Amino acid sequence: MSEQMSEVTQPSIHTPPRPAQRPVTSTYHGDERVDEYAWLRDKDDPDVITHLEAENAYTDSMLAHLGGLREELYAEYRSRTQETDEQVPYPDGAWEYVSRTVEGKQYSIYSRRPLGGGDEQTVLDPNQLAEGLDYFSLGAFAVSPTGNLLAYATDTDGSERLHLYVKDLRTGELLPDTIDNCGYGAAWSADEQYVFYTTVDENTRPYKLWRHKLGTDPSADVLLHTEDDEAYFMSVRRTRSRAWLVMSLGASITSEVRVLPADDPEGEWQLVAPRRTGVEYFVDHHGDRFLIVTNDEGPDFRVAQAPVTAPGPENWTDLIPHTPGVRIEGIDPFASQLVVSLRAEGRTELDVLEVSSGERRRLAFDEPIYAVGLGINREFDTSVVRVEYTSMTTPPSTIDVDLVSDARDIRKVQPVLGVDLSQYESARLWATASDGTRIPMSFVWRKDRVQGGPAVLYGYGSYEISYDPSFSTERLSLLDRGVAFGIAHIRGGGEMGRAWYEHGKKLEKVNSFTDFVACAEQLVKDGWTTPSQLAIRGGSAGGLLMGAVLNLRPDLFAGVLAQVPFVDALNTMLDPTLPLTVREWDEWGNPIEDPETYAAMKAYAPYENVAKGDYPRVLATGGLNDPRVGFWEPAKWVARLRDRLTGGGPILLKTELGAGHAGPSGRYNRWKDEALNQGFLLDAIGVVRSDG
Structure with a gap:
């Protein structure tokens, strides 16, 4: 067979390869x-x-x-790209973090500096980690609560089987805590003595949740949960308030969530609601309540709330009721405001909900078609949030929005060198499907196009x-x-x-x-x-x-x-x-x-x-x-x-x-x-x- 393959596959680089046929027959229904x-x-x-x-x-x-x-x-x-560049720094605890690119280097470098001023330090340089490798990707980047430690994960062949590491950011040294065969993401306990992570099965499905105590052999890690149903993927994260850890199990149309106080890492995980086929829900935390985005009462989702002491679905009450045609995609809680991500009339939108009054308003933007969403927001007790905005003719723009006054500070617009962006035009076009449904298209062209x-x-x-509809330099x-x-x-x-x-x-x-x-x-x-x-x-x-x-x-x-x-x-x-x-x-x-x-x-x-x-x-x-x-x-x-x-x-x-x-x-x-x-x-x- 190999000899035949060689004859038909590689006669000439100018001749299409012809793999041998080895028929396999199967019968279904x-x-x-x-x-x-x-x-x-x-x-x-x-x-x-x-x-x-x-x-x-x-x-x-x-x-x-x-x-x-x-x-x-x-x-x-390359000519349109400012190759040495940096993103807008974001605050996280006592530090502000920034990622930057350097001309000639493949990957972004992650650094930080004290909020009150001081020397910048490199947190992680993937260019060094990727030396000698054909492929490299980060699959986790979790800074501990005090900012002293970093849990990060790498993929070095594209298989999505990650290697988890812990770095001491005070010394720059890697700790001996190294774990293989991990899934995406990692989360710290409040005392940063424990790292929670998932591992994958033979099909690269994250299905086991583990607790690792810093400084111990990973072979002694505690298995917290195993998901045997192959339809479900597992993930772990920390809420924006940093007070809770969240383990999510998700199939395509069904969810199940467990939560644990971040200051009780050896405690028992609490089930929010058992899985019900076709019911999806996502959980975040605000004060004495959980916020739940769910489709239990309608396909376009609602926002419910429930006390942290009794989060079951029997205690879910409406914060934002289900509205047909307005698809709620998520909620991000801050101390005094909640930001709701949604879709309406084919556009992404952001609504602001005042905690004290219940007043709800939408952030307005000028262009007829665009894409908008929250950026990196690590702080909970703030009324200024970071928003990322783009359209087919507007480069990605980082905007800090004051949720009280709606004042906007455009912190950065991605540089596009040597280009007059006024030359380009975009529009929403429509087609009619065979069953009469109108199908939207986002379209962009240069104004002098024939x-x-x-x-x-x-x-x-x-x-x-x-x-x-987003911008692309390429x-x-x-x-x-x-x-x-x-x-x-x-x-x-x-x-x-x-x-x-x-x-x-x-x-x-x-x-x-x-x-x-x-x-x-x-x-x-x-x-x-x-x-x-x-x-x-x-x-x-x-x-x-x-x-x-x-x-x-x-x-x-x-x-x-x-x-x-x-x-x-x-x-x-x-x-x-x-x-x-x-x-x-x-x-x-x-x-x-x-x-x-x-x-x-x-x-x-x-x-x-x-x-x-x-x-x-x-x-x-x-x-x-x-x-x-x-x-x-x-x-x-x-x-x-x-x-x-x-x-x-x-x-x-x-x-x-x-x-x-x-x-x-x-x-x-x-x-x-x-x-x-x-x-x-x-x-x-x-x-x-x-x-x-």
């Missing part, structure tokens, strides 16, 4: 299916790695003509995740070449409230795909672009979207960029041994048990529905260490697309062999990766030169 590329799942099979390497070589050869364009794009990203020119349309549409390289850029806010996302999500999941998942097609058709109908100049882009579940719409309308697009695409959705949901399958049955349905779900997924899953025909140019990406979307999904999909391609293409695959779901780490590596992506898109729509 009386339906027999054949998967000729199932063997590509085996990461330990040398033939699999050989094939991925051959695919990378072929992609490099097919995109070699874009080398100059990619260098030009990379240079543009009408009917090239465009890129982005989409996601799953998990109630919203892709709000995107300017598209706009300056006359390319308009749009985001299709399709059903399955959360932009228009919980119902928007509900009508784009499970048996109604096809709405996400037909919504996106309707958006693309509307752009063509309204003269914004033409099919020969329209490229589309999406990643992860948005990659599923790319594969599905490619099957539906291959004639509508000139190019498709599918990043870590979830294109083998049916096979993945039929395999409960994979990391996310059991949890995600709430999102997609369970095709093992439910014949209707099986039929629906088989009808739309991209890998299942590749037909013989002409296809536009396709670039799919993957990560060998990806625990979320298996690297084999894009590999199998590309192989089947090539098998059934009668014209068009090429169909390309690029796999990061040392990274995971997020792709390369480090800002310069990410810029190079984005230059490859944009180069592919510009080439597909016939735009390969700068406008000068």
Whole structure:
């Protein structure tokens, strides 16, 4: 088999790799299916790695003509970026903390200085930690209550299995307390003698909560809770008031929370409310009450309150009642005000609730479409909060808002060097879906763009995740070449409230795909672009979207960029041994048990529905260490697309062999990766030169 693989996979870097077919037959609900590329799942099979390497070589050869364009794009990203820069410092206890970037360094450096003045000290420099590594990411950054200690976690291969460390910030020394196989996040007890953390199972699911006493061997750590239901992920954090620790267990549509006073680390965790299928709730603390954001009385959530001494649901009373169409996403308590994050009429909004009077008002902003949310706010007893604001034409802006007077101090607007931002314009566009639903799009372009020119349309549409209209420095390289850029806010996302999500999941998942097609058709109908100049882009579940719409309308697009695409959705949901399958049955349905779900997924899953025909140019990406979307999904999909391609293409695959779901780490590596992506898109729509 290996000899045959070598013959078909690596005859020439200019010839598409042709992996061998090893048919595997399976039968569900009386339906027999054949998967000729199932063997590509085996990461330990040398033939699999050989094939991925051959695919990378072929992609490099097919995109070699874009080398100059990619260098030009990379240079543009750098030229617009103030590479040595720092974020606005934020107070936390006796210190103010700041992160900064330094020209030539891949990662932000974290520092602090005393609030009353004094020398700055480096808290953590990931550039040093990442030396000699192909990949690096931080998964926890928790400063202890006095500011003396830092618990941080690192991922060095993209697998999302973290290594937890404790650093003494007074001396700069690492303590011997090192723990492996951790999940994201960590939380300190009030006396900072204990660190609470989670560990992951073989499928990278955080499922055990531990208590570690500083200075002891981790083998003696106390196991506090084990979650056996594979649908639930575990996390641990501290409330904004710092008075309580919160352990959250969450499935896709169901929550369960336990709390513990931070000054009683060896105490017993208290259950707030037992899990009830379909009921989600999130807990924070304010004075003698817990604040609970929950959908127990309506899909768009309400804010309830309950005494800390009796937090059960029988004691939940309305603070902000459920209002249909106004999706409450969270509440952040401060001493005298509460800040509510919500969505209304397709926009993110912030409401301020006065604790003493109950008065509620909304923070107003001038632009018609924007994205706003709370920034880093570590202090509880303050009336000045940090807000982060952006739009498709306004760079990320850090604003300190006085919650009493509404006075605003714009602390920083992200520098964009050498660019006149008044050249760009954005708008909210609308398309009409096949069932009559109006679908919003956020659209941005340069004002001198030729009408009917090239465009890129982005989409996601799953998990109630919203892709709000925000600024991108890298995107300017598209706009300056006359390319308009749009985001299709399709059903399955959360932009228009919980119902928007509900009508784009499970048996109604096809709405996400037909919504996106309707958006693309509307752009063509309204003269914004033409099919020969329209490229589309999406990643992860948005990659599923790319594969599905490619099957539906291959004639509508000139190019498709599918990043870590979830294109083998049916096979993945039929395999409960994979990391996310059991949890995600709430999102997609369970095709093992439910014949209707099986039929629906088989009808739309991209890998299942590749037909013989002409296809536009396709670039799919993957990560060998990806625990979320298996690297084999894009590999199998590309192989089947090539098998059934009668014209068009090429169909390309690029796999990061040392990274995971997020792709390369480090800002310069990410810029190079984005230059490859944009180069592919510009080439597909016939735009390969700068406008000068």
